[in-house]
Amino acid sequence: MITFQNVSKMYPNGTHALNHVNLNIDTGEFVFIVGSSGAGKSTFLKLIMCEERPSEGTIIIGDTVVTDLKRRQIPYLRRMMGIVFQDFRLIDNMNVYENVAFAMHVVGASNKEIRRKVPYFLSLVDLQDKAHCKPAELSGGEQQRVGLARALVNNPKLIIADEPTGNVDPALSFEIVDLLSEINRQGTTVLMVTHEHSLVKHFHRRIVEIHGGRVVADTGKVEVR
């Protein structure tokens, strides 16, 4: 699913955010990316989404060599990904339903498809009763579940989550990861950056640790029962 071959990233200001990273993630894996702040975790995700391009090395996602991708092809690569943000990024003046529908609208989904799929994904994250609430009326955990529904609604093959539980009550964090696990069980690859050791310990999954822009530890593929 994802292959990094000798990938380095240096930002224009000279920061070496990633150094010679080699990594392979198979389809259907669930991977925790851990590491201290500034280690290069977000940069790793940005390279996958093509928000940043590597200074060196090759990145392959699915059967696309991302490093050869032209700018105008990037949107189509992103359509196979769903992204979950630490700060939720819900649009204030849209209700829950509209926030999820928005992600479908902007990739040209038909109204019929939107009416069919949005309720399904809202019930998947157990928010069918809050469809008409504005984000401000929801708890952090609920907001993140809206974010999750939005990331899922276009049927991505890969979920990218950058500290999705960072702004959620610790008790509710498990709920989010449970949902991600459930999605992963149905075949979607999940990449999740996190700081929370308790989560990593509780869910027995592959753990990749990044430090100073290098992969310093990798449990390798973990088979889930």
Place this chain on the structure above:
Amino acid sequence: MKLSSLGYLLKEGAKNIWSNRTMSFASVGVLVSCLLLTGAAVLFSMNIDSAMQSVEGSNTITVYCTQGLPTLKAVQVGEAIKDIDNISECELVPKDQAVEEMLEVLGDNGTVLEGLMGEDNFLPDSYRISMADLSLYDETVAQITSIEGVEKIIDYSEIADQLTELDDMVTTVCFWIILLLGVVSLFIIANTIRVALFSRRLEISIMKSVGATNWFVRVPFIVEGVIIGLVSGGLASLILNVAYDNFISSLSILSFFTPLPLDPYRLRIVLVFLLVGAGFGMLGGLISIGRYLKKDVGVLTTL
């Protein structure tokens, strides 16, 4: 593009304008001024052209005799003019004919002059002359002026020259003002759309994260620019039409100048204004979006 997407994009563009109405209002105001000034300058120029054509119809030099000069004397003046070598033609315009010509030009407004025929005629007799050699113009004019009974010489080609000069000056001044206003309106439209882009940056980053194409991100903002342009064009053509009609009717009491009627041009003005307005709006939109999207908008990056 799917129809549902098109409707969505149009709606988003209109929403931008409304949620950002102060700036949109300013954009419309400046663009309307720019279009109005352009239209006024063009109409002014067209009027000068038509005035010149009517002057060119009498593109001759007219020699006026002193008012009240007895007819016999006036005939002698004519003989003296004909005696000058350089005069190729010399035709008497009796004062009654002059009044008739004037009545013709004035139409209904001329009725007040009707009682002036015959003894009460205040116009002098005059001669329309042409010269054989225009390089001797000044000397010939001096010779004519020295004839007793000649009051003055009016050369209509000189008036035509002055009109052309005025037209050129107005055109030049207007050109620079229009250029300036054009740049200003482009700048304001671009800024208006930049504000809209900025206030919707969260939406844009989400659009980009789920894989909306750059075109899809752009279109609402281009629609915003085009709507601003169309509204400005419509408003400007309305104002110009109404203002010009008022101008014509207020000038109709003046006798010496008949303004060009606008009717043959109305539709053209509307179309051109709408087109130019839409073009400006689109350009303004493209300028700011180009600058905004140049650096790939952050997706994971904190906004």
